[in-house]
Amino acid sequence: MNVGVLVSGSGTNLQSLIDRARRGELGPARIAVVGSNVPDCAALARARAAGLPTFVVDHRDYSARAGFDRALMTGLRAHQTDLVVLAGFMRVLGEEMLGSFPGRIINIHPALLPAFAGVRAQRQAYEAGVKVSGCTVHYVDGGVDTGPIIAQAAVLVHEEDDEETLRARILAEEHRLLPAVVRAIAERRVVIEDRKVRILGLSPSGESLRSL
Ligand code: GRF
Numbered sequence: 001m002n003v004g005v006l007v008s009g010s011g012t013n014l015q016s017l018i019d020r021a022r023r024g025e026l027g028p029a030r031i032a033v034v035g036s037n038v039p040d041c042a043a044l045a046r047a048r049a050a051g052l053p054t055f056v057v058d059h060r061d062y063s064a065r066a067g068f069d070r071a072l073m074t075g076l077r078a079h080q081t082d083l084v085v086l087a088g089f090m091r092v093l094g095e096e097m098l099g100s101f102p103g104r105i106i107n108i109h110p111a112l113l114p115a116f117a118g119v120r121a122q123r124q125a126y127e128a129g130v131k132v133s134g135c136t137v138h139y140v141d142g143g144v145d146t147g148p149i150i151a152q153a154a155v156l157v158h159e160e161d162d163e164e165t166l167r168a169r170i171l172a173e174e175h176r177l178l179p180a181v182v183r184a185i186a187e188r189r190v191v192i193e194d195r196k197v198r199i200l201g202l203s204p205s206g207e208s209l210r211s212l
Contacts (some may be wrong), residue, residue, distance in 0.1 A: 001186040002032035004081035006072070006089035011043025013087035013108055016175035017182065018050045026179060029186035033079035035072060037091050053079060059091055069096040076101075083185060084140075087178065090119075092144060103192065105140040106185070108178045110170045112136060112152055117145035122167040131157050133166065135174045137181045139192070148195045151184075153177045 003026075007014050014034065020026050034047035037059045047054045055075035062068040073096065076084060084097075086107040098105065111121035113136040116128070125133040134154035141147035153173040157166055181199075184190050189200040 001029045001082045002080045003029050003083050003085055003182060003186075004032055004076040004079060005034045005047075005085045005087050007034060007036050007041065007043035007047075007087050008038045008090040009041055009043055009088040011041065011046040011088065012171060013174055013178050014043050015046050017085070017087070017179055018046065018052070020179040020183075025183070027183040027186045029083070029182050032081055033076065035075045037068075037089070043088065065092075065094040066096055069094045072097060073100050083182070085178070085182060086140065093140060095142070098140065098142060103139060106137055106150065106181065107140050107145070107147070108174050109136045109138065109145050110167070110174065112154065113138060113145055113149060122170060123163050126157070126161070126163045126166050133157055133170060135170050135177055137177055139197070148192055148197050150190060150197045151177055151181050151199065 005014050005017060017026070017031060021031055031052055033053045033055065034044065035055045035057065036044050037057055039056045039058055044054055044056070057068060057071040057075060059068050082104065084101050084105040086105065093105065109121060111125050112134045116124040132154050134152055136152045137150045138145070139147040139150065153176065155169045155173055184199050191198045191200060
């Protein structure tokens, strides 16, 4: 299964995918291409350092989303992408992209959805004073962080936490959860019925997701 990863930022989730692919821990998934809307982001440098093909579609060059979407699709299709992984990709995708990869785009979000959708999820959670937060991998639909939830990992919020320490604890879980889900999808163990997603061969406690 060819995975196209879209990134905008530091790329630590991409790095986690790269590292696990190198160790043979992504099952039949391989990273085929990395695309970004930010020409000089650290994530792209990580992709190049790993010897992966990259492409840039700078959103500032497009006045309408459809053109931006089509350019992304061209970059992804050039590498026979089967699954699109948004790993810190900070643009909302339009109908064209969603339509051309139906049910084949996933996103990692740094909160336990449906709580704290949108930007600065960790800050939202911290400011709300929640005692538990975490991360969510979900299918992408037309809304912002509203698609069917595939898997989640929880972390405790400690009394002495600030926004940064909470962010770091969540990020460590992201680095485990995203590759585990990519592998499960590539192994065709992820089944979606309505909005309910099941991962076949997974214990109810999610232990096998953590074991990667
Ligand atoms: C992660 O927290 C991810 O959940 C969010 O953006 C951040 C990306 O971090 N969507 P990185 O670029 O993978 O380091």
